[in-house]
Amino acid sequence: MHAILFPPVLLKPCLVRPPLWGAEYCYFHTHSILGIKTYIDPDTYEDPSLAVHEFAKEIDPSRIRIERVIGAGEFGEVCSGRLKTPGKRDIPVAIKTLKGGYVDRQRKDFLREASIMGQFDHPNIIRLEGVVTKSRPVMIVVEYMENGSLDSFLRKHDGHFTVIQLVGMLRGIASGMKYLSDMGYVHRDLAARNILVNSNLMCKVSDFGLSRVLEDDPEAAYTTSGGKIPIRWTAPEAIAYRKFSSASDAWSYGIVMWEVMSYGERPYWEMSNQDVILSIEEGYRLPAPMGCPAALHQLMLHCWQKERNHRPKFTDIVSFLDKLIRNPSSLHTVVEDVLVMPDSPGEVPEYPLFVSVIDWLDSIKMGQYKNNFMAAGFTTLDVVSRMSIE
CATH class of the missing domain: 3.30.200.20 (Phosphorylase Kinase; domain 1)
Structure with a gap:
């Protein structure tokens, strides 16, 4: 995933009203960078x-x-x-x-x-x-959002949706997060409980107050000098050093994906917060929920890269989910069927995101067999998942 480099843009200051500092007051008001409004901290x-x-x-x-x-x-x-x-x-x-x-x-x-x-x-x-x-x-x-928060909505309707419907929900959340990230806003508390669902199953990111109590369960939020942090949803660097960024939001998005594909299960189940922190540090990552398409679990693992610069940007996530929606057969391969996935969920594979057989072969260093696969009719991941030894 390569960042797109744009030429520097001159920002034109606009005198509005005094903020907290200085005798000569100058304030950068809402301005446009490449046509996108930027967020102003109240x-x-x-x-x-x-x-x-x-x-x-x-x-x-x-x-x-x-x-x-x-x-x-x-x-x-x-x-x-x-x-x-x-x-x-x-x-x-x-x-x-x-x-x-x-x-x-x-x-x-x-x-x-x-x-x-x-x-x-x-x-x-x-x-x-x-x-x-x-x-x-x-x-x-x-x-008003008729179906309330996404976590309780999914728990109430466990198993009722098609994979494409779930991916559509995830695509909506990613699109909202791409918009926030483009505006320079970091959410810090992205979780299924803070996504609201309307009667058309449209998901909307909500909960923008950062000073609130994050969860009722005192075990679920880890207090630092700067306030409470929802450990199970938060990137390691944000827990350790309070380094919040769009990349830490991408980590949280991976947890939201897991919540959606598991119909609102609690991330890391009954593990204590301290155990979650230590396990993540040692390389453990949540295994795929039952029946989860391999391509989606791969995306989750990408969001959970330890090195924050290696995580996908929200623009990459939206375009990847769009590819899956346009090519539904790529969702037929569930993790249980993919023999190349690691035995232990503690290992994060360095796979690129792929949606085609050719990309998949490249990712497992078997690109030289592309022509053989195509000639034998193994043209989709769904067909590959049903290969037998004969």
Whole structure:
């Protein structure tokens, strides 16, 4: 996988408002690099309420009808309801509320997520409808996702989907992550619990508040001086040195792939966090879930490369999944059938991503037999998987 090198781009600064430093205030506002908007950290604003109004629309609370409580967030309840749009149409929404008795710090943390979400515009990223900040309760209003979080949705429908449907879900998540990565935003907490699913099985990346409690299970988050980290989903360099990047998001994406293909199983099962950290360090990687196509487990293993520069970029992941979707026979070979996979899941093979028999032969250093395979009719991985010794 080769990075595409672009010529340097001159960024034009635009004077907006003072961030936290300096007497002469200059601020690089939303600018375009090769036509792609870049993300601005709301913490660079001296007053966080200015950031939220820069990126989120204020909604008149009379346009919101709260119907029922659907969950609890760190800061208050999450409800479903309806929002009357300026065109007088009612649309379903989810409403996060900030519970009474909050301090300014909590209000700032709560609205920070809206300041982040409001900068994004992509079909696979949860859409912010707006905020209520001028009356109580303070609210964040987002599009409503009928099927809730991906992990519980998959557990509820264990075994119900075709491999192509699952790959379609993974492709949507990768597309959303490619968009975030192109904008220079690092998610840090990519996990199936933070992906929402609508009635069309469309997956959208959500949960952009970084200060929240990451999991209810105190065992599941490892505390460092900079806050809690969800160990099972986090790349080794991010756990050890807090080096978060799009490459650490790619590691987490590999775990999300595993969660999807196992219908919401818990990564590393009942292993303790400390055992997970030590096992990863020693080279252990999650084995393929039952019935998982070999090509998908290979992609997972690529995402879990120890050296972060060796992991695929989200643009590579999207194009690889597109190839699989266009060539469904490449998904017929499941890991149990592929004799060349390592005996121990602790070994990470250095295979390139492949979708054709020719690529596969090259990857196992048998490229000289291409013509023999083609002549004998072994033209797809599916046919190869059914080869017998005769």
